Amino acid sequence: MVRGLISLVVSVVFILALVSPATAAKRVSAEAEKDPVVFVHGFTGSSSGYDNMKQWLISQGWPSSYLYAIQYTDTTGSNIDNAYELQSFVNQVLRQTKAAKVDIVAHSMGGLSTRYYVKYLEGAQKVDDVITLGSPHHGTNSSYFGLWTEGAREMVPGSAFLNDLNSADETPNGSDTSSIIQYTSIYSSADTVINPYTSSIINGADNVQITGVSHSGLLTDITVRPFVLEGLQDGGANSN
Structure with a gap:
């Protein structure tokens, strides 16, 4: 009986420690110091491509509840349509986290829908930091291999979409x-x-060139991570 009572007391103390004001304050402080991060995949990409980066950011102090990866309905479709999906997704993240703004990490074509969202939709008021990884901001000749898709046509160098986005x-x-x-x-x-x-x-970004990393490797290579971390901490020395 005494042993059972002691066990019960120990369990209660342990639970109270988990939800103590100090523990809760530490968790709130961690969230207050950081923005939620929204990850945006690229052409034919997937939200799961960021699983590795999510785990790494958790090790850097981001709450798991502050990390969100969008999955576009059409992974080869128009960046404009994707930008509207991103707008809805960000609004949902802000409602859920009660944060004022998000940071966005975008790979490849995801950087284009992200920039469209910032330039023409609500992103200008709801985004703090934008980090792109291997994004074809001025197009890529590889897009000629996928011209049956709207996303690839928009990535053709000199396309009307890119000319407008970069104007x-x-x-x-x-x-x-x-x-x-x-x-x-x-x-x-x-x-x-x-x-x-x-x-x-x-123009206006902190442009960081690295070597020896493939297009898909930008999502997982450890040499990329310090620059992602710097960008999420407002470290862009050459920004506007």
Whole structure:
């Protein structure tokens, strides 16, 4: 009887420790210091492509409840349609987390729908940092192999979509001049999918060139991670 009572007391103390004000405050503090992160996949991509990066960010102090990866309905479709899906997804994330803004990490073509969302939809008011990984901001010759899809046609260098997206300001900050959007474009000279790889350079961003990493490797290679982390912490030294 005494032993059972002791066991019960120990269990209650353990549970109270888990939900103690200090523990709760630490969790709230971690969330308050960070924005939720929305991951955006690329052409024919999948939300699961970010599973590795999610686990890494958790090890860096992000709550798992602050990490969200969108799955587009049409992975080869128009960036404009995808941007509207992204808008709805971000709104859902903000409602769920009660945060004011999100950070976005986008791979490949996902960087284009992200920039469209920021430039023409609500992203200018709801995004803090934008990080793109191997995004064809000025098009890629690889897109000629998929011209039966709208997404590939939009990625053709000099397409009407890209000319419009890159007109006036390639990295718009929106209406909140007191809190500008930080842009980071990470790309690899070994990326043979983005041709030329220098297409990833955008004016107004912190453009980071790395070597020896493939297009898909940008999602998982450890050499990319410090630059992602810097971008999420407003580290873009050359931003607007």
